[in-house]
Amino acid sequence: MNKSIDRKGTNFFHIPFACELMQKSTAQVLEKCKDFGAELFTAEDIRAFRDDMKSNQAIPPEFLKVLKPFTNKVSFNCNFELHDYQASSFVSINFINGTAVECVINLDRPFNLEHYSSEKSVLRAFLVSLEKLYLNGRIQQDYPGGRVFTWKKDNRTQVSFVSYSPSGPMSTDTFFSVQIRDTQLYPQGNELELLYNNTQKSVESLKWVQED
Numbered sequence: 001m002n003k004s005i006d007r008k009g010t011n012f013f014h015i016p017f018a019c020e021l022m023q024k025s026t027a028q029v030l031e032k033c034k035d036f037g038a039e040l041f042t043a044e045d046i047r048a049f050r051d052d053m054k055s056n057q058a059i060p061p062e063f064l065k066v067l068k069p070f071t072n073k074v075s076f077n078c079n080f081e082l083h084d085y086q087a088s089s090f091v092s093i094n095f096i097n098g099t100a101v102e103c104v105i106n107l108d109r110p111f112n113l114e115h116y117s118s119e120k121s122v123l124r125a126f127l128v129s130l131e132k133l134y135l136n137g138r139i140q141q142d143y144p145g146g147r148v149f150t151w152k153k154d155n156r157t158q159v160s161f162v163s164y165s166p167s168g169p170m171s172t173d174t175f176f177s178v179q180i181r182d183t184q185l186y187p188q189g190n191e192l193e194l195l196y197n198n199t200q201k202s203v204e205s206l207k208w209v210q211e212d
Contacts, residue, residue: 011035012081013091015130015178018103019153022182026072026098033076036091041073069187070094070102079111085125086111101185105178119163119174123147126161126178127203128212134159137203138196149203150196156184158192 013036021029030038072095080089087110094102110116116125127149131137134151140160141148147163157180164175183189203209 011078012086013078013089013105014081015105015133015159015180018091018105018178018180019157019159021093021100021103022157022180023185024100026074026095026100029074029093029095029100033074033091033093036076036078038074038076041075043071045073069096071096072098080105080107082125082129084112085116085122096185096187099185101182101187103180105180107176107178109173119165122174122176123161123163124208124212126176127206128209130159130161131203131209132212135204138199139201139203139206140195140199142201150192150199151203152196156182158183158196 017032021032024032026040030040074093074095075091077088077090080087088108090106090108092102092104092106093100094104110122116122127137130149130151134153137149137151140150145165148160150158150160152158160179160181162175162177162179181189181192183193186192
């Protein structure tokens with residue numbers, strides 16, 4: 001099941017549902033995500049946003065560069081679920097020539113903090129769940145401050161879980177994100193495929209995954 005509704009009637013966004021959005025047209029994505037209040041941003045909107053951000057010294061140039069190739073963007077706030085992990089999230093689906101090539105799910109604090117109060121508990125939930133689902137996870141980055149784990153859903157869809165620790169003393173929360181990309185259409189897709197293929201460390205070797 002791609003979307004679920006709890007007993008209170010809340011729609012939850014899921015990773016398999018996000019994967020299904022890849023290669024879909026803008027109109028198809030808007031229709032599938034209408035229950036989440038999806039909003040369309042055109043190429044003109046993206047350019048205007050990029051121009052506004054250029055004057056902001058706090059915005060990394062890399063962030064603006066990432067926006068450059070996209071012709072459309074669909075965004076919305078929603079609730080995300082992975083088994084018993086639930087959190088509010090902000091979803092951005094990016095398009096090139098009217099076709100979805102990337103979905104980024106930025107995760108806020110989980111609703112059930114009693115179970116997911118630490119970075120380790122969140123990592124364990126995602127790594128175990130995604131490894132059970134796809135069976136081919138690679139550890140592309142794993143050190144305090146930055147962790148990236150990637151799986152292949154099929155021969156063109158990559159699912160990455162990203163964890164970044166606070167960048168400064170004013171920030172206390174770890175940043176979690178799920179990033180889904182179609183490597184045949186995404187601008188740096190070939191590089192992503194090479195990085196995945198050249199990574200030798202596997203998620204299945206982690207003690208957390210073996211225990212579960």
